[in-house]
Amino acid sequence: MVVASAGKRTYRLVRAFAVVAGFLVLFGSGANAASAEEGLSIIASVQNQTVDAGVSQKQPVAGVTITVTTPAGAMIGTGVTDEAGLISFPVPSRDNYIVTLDTATLPNGFTMIDSAKAVSIVSKEDFTTSVKRATFFTGSSNTSTQSLLNRMIQRGADGLRLGLVIAMCAVGLSLIFGTTGLTNFAHGEMVTFGGLMAFLLNVTMGIPLLISAPIVVALGGLFGLALNVFIFGKLRRRGVGLISQLVVSVGLSIVLRNMYLYQFGGRTKPLNDYSQQTVMRLGPTSITPRDLTTAILSLLVLVAVALFIQKSRTGKAIRAVSDNPTLASSTGIDTQRIIRIVWFAGGALAALGGIFRGLDEQVGFEMGSRLVFLMFAAITLGGLGSAFGALVGGVLVGIFVEMASLVVPSELKNAPALLILIIVLVARPQGILGRKQRVG
Amino acid sequence: MDWINIIQNTCKALTGVDAAYFALAAIGLNVQFGYTGLLNFGQAAFMACGAYGVGMTSKYFGIGMWWGLPIGMAFVIVLALLVGIPTLRLRADYLAIVTIALAEMVRLIVRSVRFKQYFGGSDGINGFSLQFRELSPFDPGAQYGFWPLQYSGYTVWTLLVGWVLVAIFATLVYMLMRSPWGRVIKAIREDEDAVRSLGKSVYSYKMQSLMIGGLIGMFSGVVFALDRGSVQPDNYSRDVTFYILTALVLGGVAKVSGSIVGSMLFWGIFVFSDNFLRELTKDEPLKIFGVTVMQKIQVGAINYMLIGVGLMLLMTFRPQGIFGNRKEMALDAR
Numbered sequence: 001m002v003v004a005s006a007g008k009r010t011y012r013l014v015r016a017f018a019v020v021a022g023f024l025v026l027f028g029s030g031a032n033a034a035s036a037e038e039g040l041s042i043i044a045s046v047q048n049q050t051v052d053a054g055v056s057q058k059q060p061v062a063g064v065t066i067t068v069t070t071p072a073g074a075m076i077g078t079g080v081t082d083e084a085g086l087i088s089f090p091v092p093s094r095d096n097y098i099v100t101l102d103t104a105t106l107p108n109g110f111t112m113i114d115s116a117k118a119v120s121i122v123s124k125e126d127f128t129t130s131v132k133r134a135t136f137f138t139g140s141s142n143t144s145t146q147s148l149l150n151r152m153i154q155r156g157a158d159g160l161r162l163g164l165v166i167a168m169c170a171v172g173l174s175l176i177f178g179t180t181g182l183t184n185f186a187h188g189e190m191v192t193f194g195g196l197m198a199f200l201l202n203v204t205m206g207i208p209l210l211i212s213a214p215i216v217v218a219l220g221g222l223f224g225l226a227l228n229v230f231i232f233g234k235l236r237r238r239g240v241g242l243i244s245q246l247v248v249s250v251g252l253s254i255v256l257r258n259m260y261l262y263q264f265g266g267r268t269k270p271l272n273d274y275s276q277q278t279v280m281r282l283g284p285t286s287i288t289p290r291d292l293t294t295a296i297l298s299l300l301v302l303v304a305v306a307l308f309i310q311k312s313r314t315g316k317a318i319r320a321v322s323d324n325p326t327l328a329s330s331t332g333i334d335t336q337r338i339i340r341i342v343w344f345a346g347g348a349l350a351a352l353g354g355i356f357r358g359l360d361e362q363v364g365f366e367m368g369s370r371l372v373f374l375m376f377a378a379i380t381l382g383g384l385g386s387a388f389g390a391l392v393g394g395v396l397v398g399i400f401v402e403m404a405s406l407v408v409p410s411e412l413k414n415a416p417a418l419l420i421l422i423i424v425l426v427a428r429p430q431g432i433l434g435r436k437q438r439v440g
Numbered sequence: 441m442d443w444i445n446i447i448q449n450t451c452k453a454l455t456g457v458d459a460a461y462f463a464l465a466a467i468g469l470n471v472q473f474g475y476t477g478l479l480n481f482g483q484a485a486f487m488a489c490g491a492y493g494v495g496m497t498s499k500y501f502g503i504g505m506w507w508g509l510p511i512g513m514a515f516v517i518v519l520a521l522l523v524g525i526p527t528l529r530l531r532a533d534y535l536a537i538v539t540i541a542l543a544e545m546v547r548l549i550v551r552s553v554r555f556k557q558y559f560g561g562s563d564g565i566n567g568f569s570l571q572f573r574e575l576s577p578f579d580p581g582a583q584y585g586f587w588p589l590q591y592s593g594y595t596v597w598t599l600l601v602g603w604v605l606v607a608i609f610a611t612l613v614y615m616l617m618r619s620p621w622g623r624v625i626k627a628i629r630e631d632e633d634a635v636r637s638l639g640k641s642v643y644s645y646k647m648q649s650l651m652i653g654g655l656i657g658m659f660s661g662v663v664f665a666l667d668r669g670s671v672q673p674d675n676y677s678r679d680v681t682f683y684i685l686t687a688l689v690l691g692g693v694a695k696v697s698g699s700i701v702g703s704m705l706f707w708g709i710f711v712f713s714d715n716f717l718r719e720l721t722k723d724e725p726l727k728i729f730g731v732t733v734m735q736k737i738q739v740g741a742i743n744y745m746l747i748g749v750g751l752m753l754l755m756t757f758r759p760q761g762i763f764g765n766r767k768e769m770a771l772d773a774r
Binding site for chain 1: 477479481522525526527529530532533534536537538540541542544545548549552553554679682685686689738741742744745747748749750751752755756759
């Protein structure tokens with residue numbers, strides 16, 4: 001009895017937290033953007049880039065003249081880069097600026113990688129931090145000198161990294177499907193939630209990423225829980241059918257995506273921490289320390305998830321509910337509690353995936369919905385409803401998509417995933433680890 | 441607040457070309473979703489087939505514009521086979537996943553640099569509708585109609601063609617659903633196994649339904665392309681299908697009149713709220729208790745949020761829509 005009421009109290013607490021998290025999303029960044037502050041500056045940086053056996057090296061270039069003007073042409077400042085290739089210009093407000101590099105002042109033998117990049121435009125929307133960097137690269141970019149084998153190994157490594165993130169996001173999608181039967185088309189928006197919350201804490205509020213990341217993961221879990229408590233749990237109780245729930249999740253994804261657009265704007269923005277990276281060599285591949293760290297962390301998290309599902313009591317209960325909810329509840333498993341756990345875990349994993357994606361690329365309001373299609377390919381390949389299937393499928397889809405980009409133009413990079421979907425559905429619709437009765 | 445302008449725009453939206461092409465797409469989607477229970481989330485791809493069919497005739501094939509119709513039909517049939525063969529034997533949500541993926545792929549392919557010579561890249565294709573313009577019996581310079589519905593000659597022509605096509609396909613689908621074929625289709629929605637036990641090939645009926653719905657959707661794309669005089673890849677994004685679905689559910693699933701009224705209402709409401717919010721934020725951002733709630737630039741996002749909320753609420757509380765019959769909304773019978 002005591003346990004039950006304590007459970008209820010935690011549950012209420014969690015609900016309150018979810019509401020607070022929602023408000024943070026709604027009003028947090030908007031309120032912050034309105035306040036003006038002192039000490040704004042633009043730092044221009046000139047770097048010479050050389051590529052040596054697949055590893056790119058950067059050296060600062062000193063003595064280059066940089067000019068900052070407003071779009072109307074009014075002069076803000078001009079100066080010459082120092083030993084570190086840097087020069088700082090204080091600016092009066094967060095506004096649009098044009099940063100120009102005088103190519104005539106480049107040292108002998110140095111050329112711009114792309115002559116159009118001698119001008120960098122700082123836009124008002126991007127001016128979110130108090131210091132805005134404008135980076136210019138000189139030197140020749142020769143990427144096609146690598147052998148095919150080297151490129152394949154590099155792609156394979158990139159694909160593994162992408163696949164780990166896809167797997168992390170897809171586990172929740174698959175578990176939610178397994179336990180509730182819902183095909184959640186809003187799962188991509190749960191990934192975006194993680195990326196945007198990381199941006200809010202790390203960039204807008206200035207909390208270091210190492211501290212903000214666990215908070216974001218917890219918020220992501222609460223967000224998933226809130227979706228279950230306020231929307232999908234209610235629908236189940238009303239007896240709304242699975243197809244209708246699927247369409248509701250489509251509606252939800254439209255709402256969330258546009259809410260993000262409303263709050264965040266349409267541009268992609270980088271996180272503050274770990275955005276400057278130097279590439280290092282690792283065997284035959286090159287990788288930044290940041291990407292290596294996120295890949296190892298993803299792997300650890302996935303192993304932990306797999307162990308949890310395989311070994312722990314709750315994990316066994318999750319698998320039991322996935323197998324047969326009625327039978328599971330007749331053996332005394334609290335199915336609603338399991339479903340809440342699955343939504344929480346799914347939301348937390350998706351948020352972590354969102355942070356890693358945000359570090360790897362940038363944060364944007366569509367970052368998750370771009371990924372959702374790969375997640376579906378992953379769980380179809382692995383077997384709908386199976387957590388291990390999602391892990392295996394995610395990694396395979398990631399590797400396949402990156403490897404295919406050796407042949408397919410990068411703008412059509414995701415097209416091979418559609419091919420996987422179609423081939424799997426024709427040849428083995430239950431996927432690698434799925435069971436046949438779920439299919440028909 | 442310029443109410444005259446808002447009312448005029450709303451009235452125009454209720455009967456406009458946008459409502460007509462949505463109605464066509466919704467009639468097609470209704471054949472698949474409403475009558476057969478197929479979750480086609482890639483109607484936008486079928487619309488793109490029609491639009492790119494007519495667009496490519498002059499730019500790529502160098503033939504008359506009307507060849508665009510058979511070319512578009514061929515595209516539709518290829519796409520329908522591509523998504524239908526793997527998924528129509530499986531549970532309903534597989535079709536949803538594959539169609540949504542396919543629609544996104546089609547959009548990426550037509551806007552890609554690699555295939556720019558065929559599809560025009562992200563600029564799309566322009567200047568192919570001359571043949572259609574020449575057929576117009578209306579004077580392009582003159583104004584037609586009465587307040588609040590006043591249009592230039594060319595718009596009257598596309599409106600006429602659009603709504604006549606809506607009428608034709610609505611009648612066709614109405615008759616089709618009362619035919620023996622339509623009864624089988626509806627029976628598949630209710631109980632696939634029962635139909636199979638009667639010796640019907642459920643798979644082939646579903647495929648036919650997917651193709652017929654896609655072909656009607658194709659005409660929607662044709663009307664849209666002819667009205668704008670251009671084909672833009674981003675007009676066929678994934679979300680377009682969801683807006684059409686919202687219009688369909690709003691009017692009523694498995695009712696021909698529902699698709700038409702739903703599309704008209706959808707655009708009426710959408711344009712009204714868009715115009716209203718824009719007027720509200722025209723001079724300064726909207727503030728509630730001193731907190732900036734909405735700026736002019738955010739109106740678009742808020743409007744699309746409203747569409748999503750509308751779809752969620754409709755699906756939860758009134759899945760049969762305004763005119764639909766709850767008994768016909770038996771998508772989850774199995």
